[in-house]
Amino acid sequence: MRLRVPTAIAVGAALAFAQSDFSSEIQQHYREAAEAMRLRNLDEAAEQFRAMVRLDPNLAEGRANLGGVYYLQHKYPEAAVELEAALKLKPSMTKAEDLLGISIARSGHLEKALPHLENTCRRTGENELREEAGILLIELFDATPNLERVRETLDALRQAYPDSPEVLYVAYRIYSENAVKALSALVRVAPNSARLHQVAGELMETEGDFPHAADQYQKALEKDPSLAGIRRALGVALMNTSQDDASLLRAQKEFEQELAVNPSDAHSEYQLGEIFWRKHQADEAAKHYLRAIQIRPNFADALIALGKVWTAQDRAPQAVEVLQQAVKIDPTNEVAHYRLAQAYHRLGRTQEADSEMAQFRKLREASASLSVIYQQVQRKSITEQTIESRE
């Protein structure tokens, strides 16, 4: 995984090593370097710092600044040489070590960079380079591979920078790669297993190919009839394949059989509720939704579905109760907010209805921006509650 190279480091940070107690010639070069930096003329700044270093090769600040400029120029091997020299001359220059670790890593020597990157990540206080160092550490551990260290570093980064797009992107990449690796290993160790057919089915579902997904689940079922959840998966795929009575009946049988071997499968109860709802048998649907909630009290979709039924049956107060529970369990579920808004509206609680509708719109807008990128990892094990087009 190739991650980004830092695009900007504050010029002030690179110049922070400058001192004022040197010869006038050195000071002149420093002033010119500072001016060049102010004008973003990195070539000139490098030239002036080089001149300083020529005059006094043991001038730690000069070498650190030269390294800093090389760093900004993406000349990482050259930056590493200067920063390493600076650090030897003055080990207390933590900023130089921060830049050194990143420069060594960017030069392709990740292992050599490890101790410096770890030091940067360990240091407390404001440090604009810690995020970058952490990301490079992840790259390093990922290449090793050391999954546990990847996880630890990623968790620390996500805690420190919860809303950093770059950290989120890196996390996305790591998890996607791990998912593919695990499934690839499954292909290797059990090429004809029920689980592999299940994975194939899930992949087909993400592509919207429900008939072939159903075929794969059928094969998985033949391989291992005791595989928990496989009949339910088959039933869901069948329901998505066609809405005709025959498909619904077949799906219903699958859910019932799943419950026969796995009576605690709340999802199958819920799916039966969905089937009866589609058949316009609201009372029967509610019974199954209730049973699903009895088995799994925190089942958000079942609560939403029950709320939907009760709202339709003029039982808005009860509907509000279960929908509030659903919102509490899954606050980002747009359908929960929508249904709650409907229930409030029925009760004439306009202000609360408006608030829920606003929340619904906000969430819908966010989810609309999620594009195909999620399809590869997104698969629903149940029929999700949706808002139908006629509503």
Added chain:
Amino acid sequence: MFCIAVLAQGEKTVQQYYEEAQKALAEKRLEAAADAYETLTRLDPKTAENYAQLGLIRYMQGSFGAAAPAFRRALELKPGLLHVNVLLAICLSELGQYADAEPGLLKGFQHPPDPVTKRLIGLELIRSYSRRKQWDKAVQMAIKLSQLYPDDPEVLYHAGRLHGDIAYQTMQRLSQVAPDSVWVHQAAGEAHEVQGQYELAAIEYKKVVELDSARPGIHFRLGRVILRQEDATAQDLALAEFQKELQVDPTNAGAAYEIGEIQRKQGRLEKAREFFAMAAERQPEFEEARIGLARTLIDLHQPEKALPQIESAFQLNSGNEVSHFQLSRAYRALGKTAEQRKELQEFQRLRQQKRGQHKSLLDPSFNPGDVTRQSVDDDTP
């Protein structure tokens, strides 16, 4: 799996029920056995083992809702009853009562009755943490299980699903905090690329370029997906992107390598040599760059200079058929017939072996942003 001893009761009726239950169990008539134990718990409500056995039968029937209270009662009567707390925790987890289940599951995972149960508890914990959105703990457990059971299809399946789910959650968050950002477009491009939708990937990568043309790595990625499109101008367009990449990030060995490869394919061997050498210098452990440089040097009639490059490639990966093939070419150019023949045989053996291998859609070697692999297709004798 679990063996819970049930003490025989002195009273005749109890004894009869007990025998009836045992017989039903031996004959695998679980419902009849459960009925008998239900009666036993009424007749002898102070015996913990009766509840434990009833719980176990309900557990075996998959009736976790009925098993849990029986296990709970058994533990109230005899808190130290072996493994019952683990079974109760599994039941609670199956019932979706994850918070209540976790302490027992964790204890069970640390001190499992047997390896089979440890694995089961681990899988329950993954699910429990996932459902409670404790992704960190779920991943930690998935990693542990993957290390303990590296070839277990069930573990691999759940680990794959978990990571996929978290990737999805992460993208949701990313789209909330930075919609229409370079990160979202780049991730979209990568997703298209993985699925082989190179035109769509190029569109997304171009959006990234529009937003941040100096973003390191993006011209390289764009160049790669352009190369994969079957277009007459693809090589030239890709070449321009790789060159832009080197302007942004002179250390990008992949871009230098791709330029070398395009130059080589277009017959500009000196240029190819220059860029392959640059790539190998920037990233000394870059196997493909070493091979590319070696084959270019052979074409430039400098086979002796090619040998150390192939040696380096071998050190990185001795099983690469292309390295053996190029070495055979170098030996041929140097007039070393016996060595040439030996390398050619090794090349053919490896190629045969590769053909027999199962090629998967989920090829783990595929990675967006990877480089063009060296092949022998265009110069195999």
